[in-house]
Amino acid sequence: MTETRNKKGAWIAFISVLAFLAVVFALDQMIKPTDSLGMLLIVLQKGSVYALAAVSMNLLNGYTGLFSLGHAGFMLLGAYTYAIFTIPDKYRDSVYQYFDAAIRFSIPEVLSRHMGGFGTALGVFIALVLAGLVAAFMAWLIGLPVLRLKSDYLAIATLGFAEIIRAVFQWSKLGPVTNGSNLLKNFARASKFKLEIGDLKLSLSTFVPVLIATVCITLIVLIVNSTYGRAFKAIRDDEIAAEAMGINLAKHKMISFVTSSFFAGIAGATLAMVLSIAQANNFKSAMTYEILLMVVLGGIGSITGSVIGSMLFVAASEWWLRGLDSGKFLGIEAPNIFRNGFRLVVFSVIIMIVVLFFREGIMGEKELPDLFKKKKKAPAKEAQS
Amino acid sequence: MDVLKTTLPYIISGISVGGQYALIAIGYTMVYGILRLINFAHGDVFMVAGLMMVYLAASLPLYLAIPLVIILTVLLGFTIERVAYKPLRTAPRMSVMISAIGVSYLLQNLALYITGGLNKNYPAIPWISDRISIFGMETSRVTVITPFLTIILVFLLVQLINHTKIGMAMRAVSRDFETSQLMGIQINRVISATFIIGTFLAAVGSILFFTNYPGVVPTSGAMPGLKAFVAAVFGGIGSIPGAVIGAFIIGIAESIIKGLDTILIVNGVIDEQIGLATFSDAFTFVLLIIILVFKPTGLFGEKSTDKV
Numbered sequence: 001m002t003e004t005r006n007k008k009g010a011w012i013a014f015i016s017v018l019a020f021l022a023v024v025f026a027l028d029q030m031i032k033p034t035d036s037l038g039m040l041l042i043v044l045q046k047g048s049v050y051a052l053a054a055v056s057m058n059l060l061n062g063y064t065g066l067f068s069l070g071h072a073g074f075m076l077l078g079a080y081t082y083a084i085f086t087i088p089d090k091y092r093d094s095v096y097q098y099f100d101a102a103i104r105f106s107i108p109e110v111l112s113r114h115m116g117g118f119g120t121a122l123g124v125f126i127a128l129v130l131a132g133l134v135a136a137f138m139a140w141l142i143g144l145p146v147l148r149l150k151s152d153y154l155a156i157a158t159l160g161f162a163e164i165i166r167a168v169f170q171w172s173k174l175g176p177v178t179n180g181s182n183l184l185k186n187f188a189r190a191s192k193f194k195l196e197i198g199d200l201k202l203s204l205s206t207f208v209p210v211l212i213a214t215v216c217i218t219l220i221v222l223i224v225n226s227t228y229g230r231a232f233k234a235i236r237d238d239e240i241a242a243e244a245m246g247i248n249l250a251k252h253k254m255i256s257f258v259t260s261s262f263f264a265g266i267a268g269a270t271l272a273m274v275l276s277i278a279q280a281n282n283f284k285s286a287m288t289y290e291i292l293l294m295v296v297l298g299g300i301g302s303i304t305g306s307v308i309g310s311m312l313f314v315a316a317s318e319w320w321l322r323g324l325d326s327g328k329f330l331g332i333e334a335p336n337i338f339r340n341g342f343r344l345v346v347f348s349v350i351i352m353i354v355v356l357f358f359r360e361g362i363m364g365e366k367e368l369p370d371l372f373k374k375k376k377k378a379p380a381k382e383a384q385s
Numbered sequence: 386m387d388v389l390k391t392t393l394p395y396i397i398s399g400i401s402v403g404g405q406y407a408l409i410a411i412g413y414t415m416v417y418g419i420l421r422l423i424n425f426a427h428g429d430v431f432m433v434a435g436l437m438m439v440y441l442a443a444s445l446p447l448y449l450a451i452p453l454v455i456i457l458t459v460l461l462g463f464t465i466e467r468v469a470y471k472p473l474r475t476a477p478r479m480s481v482m483i484s485a486i487g488v489s490y491l492l493q494n495l496a497l498y499i500t501g502g503l504n505k506n507y508p509a510i511p512w513i514s515d516r517i518s519i520f521g522m523e524t525s526r527v528t529v530i531t532p533f534l535t536i537i538l539v540f541l542l543v544q545l546i547n548h549t550k551i552g553m554a555m556r557a558v559s560r561d562f563e564t565s566q567l568m569g570i571q572i573n574r575v576i577s578a579t580f581i582i583g584t585f586l587a588a589v590g591s592i593l594f595f596t597n598y599p600g601v602v603p604t605s606g607a608m609p610g611l612k613a614f615v616a617a618v619f620g621g622i623g624s625i626p627g628a629v630i631g632a633f634i635i636g637i638a639e640s641i642i643k644g645l646d647t648i649l650i651v652n653g654v655i656d657e658q659i660g661l662a663t664f665s666d667a668f669t670f671v672l673l674i675i676i677l678v679f680k681p682t683g684l685f686g687e688k689s690t691d692k693v
Contacts (some may be wrong), residue, residue: 067479293483300479344498
């Protein structure tokens with residue numbers, strides 16, 4: 001595939017992302033979480049978090065061809081790091097009710113003492129970056145032995161590491177830091193984010209997670225389009241050829257793995273921010289599988305696809321298909337069939353159909369700017385690949 | 386002596402769990418040997434077998450329910466292969482693996498829908514779930530039977546692979562997929578046979594496994610499935626004796642870690658519970674990573690004689 005991105009398409013993509021952010025900001029002000037459309041906000045919040053997780057997984061699985069299934073573990077690291085460092089002092093003892101909390105400061109709180117509201121925002125930002133760094137550091141450690149393994153062995157080893165991380169976080173001896181198997185709560189969470197300018201109160205509870213996801217995804221796009229990104233793709237297409245071209249395999253695989261985990265950590269932190277709780281038991285391998293299915297739905301190797309895939313996945317499972325669980329769907333009432341869990345069955349059948357018959361997913365390998373290319377170019381591209 | 390006395394019960398139950406894992410692990414190792422596919426759905430097939438038993442035993446006598454469960458499970462394994470894996474024969478390996486994950490997701494959600502997410506009590510099977518006492522400790526008869534049954538089944542399987550036509554075909558296909566096709570072996574039939582044998586053993590394993598546990602939930606297949614896979618990798622994927630030995634090692638290690646707190650306290654190493662049991666699942670993966678780093682082919686990986 002040639003790397004001739006058309007400039008016009010890129011600009012249109014950039015502007016539409018900005019417009020999307022503006023719309024989210026406006027929606028945040030207009031819709032209250034209790035409204036009937038409040039579901040839209042939840043979908044936007046969770047969807048953007050999962051979009052970030054899916055894109056970071058795509059960087060590894062789709063662009064570098066490393067089939068890793070450790071995503072939930074890195075998200076867990078991110079979520080816990082973020083949560084632990086943002087619980088305000090006055091809530092510490094109630095959160096760690098069975099343990100004597102070891103870490104007794106909250107970054108946003110400390111900073112807000114000196115800088116006010118800006119300090120809080122900065123503290124949340126620092127906690128987020130820290131969450132990413134912890135996940136990235138762990139990925140580096142894990143990557144040293146594991147990245148030598150080939151395809152399925154790598155998948156199962158990373159899956160194993162995710163399980164080990166989960167077990168360590170639930171260990172009662174680490175309770176003073178991780179709160180054992182109990183959940184962490186009362187940390188800086190999305191529902192509390194707002195901007196106050198004089199009398200004007202602006203809600204940011206949806207805008208902040210969406211903004212975090214957008215910024216991170218933009219960074220990933222920049223990485224993918226850099227020389228590193230091209231090296232990743234070369235490794236995916238043919239390792240031996242890539243090595244012959246002078247690409248240092250071990251180094252680039254490690255860069256891809258660590259970067260992917262960094263953003264997975266941030267995704268985990270944002271997920272904790274959106275859900276208002278962090279509990280190790282939620283980060284099971286089932287979460288990794290779901291993210292993988294989002295990537296597949298959107299098309300492996302397309303960032304736009306991952307975003308669309310995860311938005312659709314979250315919207316369908318949280319909102320559109322809700323009726324399948326509660327007895328009434330599209331005006332048909334059948335409480336005996338449409339009972340709890342039916343939504344997920346329908347949903348998994350849809351996913352199986354995509355996996356079996358539409359292997360390209362929604363976007364294949366196309367990106368947002370490609371959609372604005374002139375139609376006649378499309379056949380020529382297919383002929384090349 | 387004290388050490389042995391406190392550890393022995395855990396070792397015995399570990400051998401039993403290991404036997405159950407071995408029966409699942411064979412399904413993984415055979416499928417991987419032929420298709421190079423980690424059949425992520427295998428653990429869920431095992432769970433579905435457990436659920437079928439719950440529902441069938443409620444309306445049928447056990448001597449009908451048990452064979453029916455085994456037949457239906459085998460049918461399920463066969464269908465999964467035909468519907469979800471066969472169309473992807475020429476696709477990249479990653480697609481097949483994703484398809485397997487999709488099937489696993491579907492089976493779990495289907496089980497969630499049918500059971501309503503509730504714990505379903507596994508029926509007590511007379512005789513094998515009776516309590517007996519051996520070496521002065523109470524246990525159920527299934528704990529004692531499992532390892533022997535496992536060994537017998539594995540012995541029969543090895544005979545089948547080494548001395549029958551279909552077994553020879555399996556060995557040929559696992560050695561070289563395309564060449565054996567050129568030699569006139571009907572690949573699809575061999576693959577179906579592999580899935581049938583694998584799911585048959587998983588169904589037997591599920592009867593033994595769930596008898597020792599209070600009930601079946603939609604996720605009960607995931608962990609045993611993963612552990613059995615690790616056992617298969619540990620023993621050298623593709624090798625049946627390897628998978629069995631790996632499964633016994635993992636079963637015993639898991640069981641000992643579950644009781645490690647108690648063992649250490651009794652022997653005066655530590656003073657109080659330190660919650661090491663949390664790591665009983667994680668330790669399996671530690672073993673996996675150690676073996677992958679030091680001997681990526683597993684314990685018996687290089688031996689090709691028993692490869693399926």
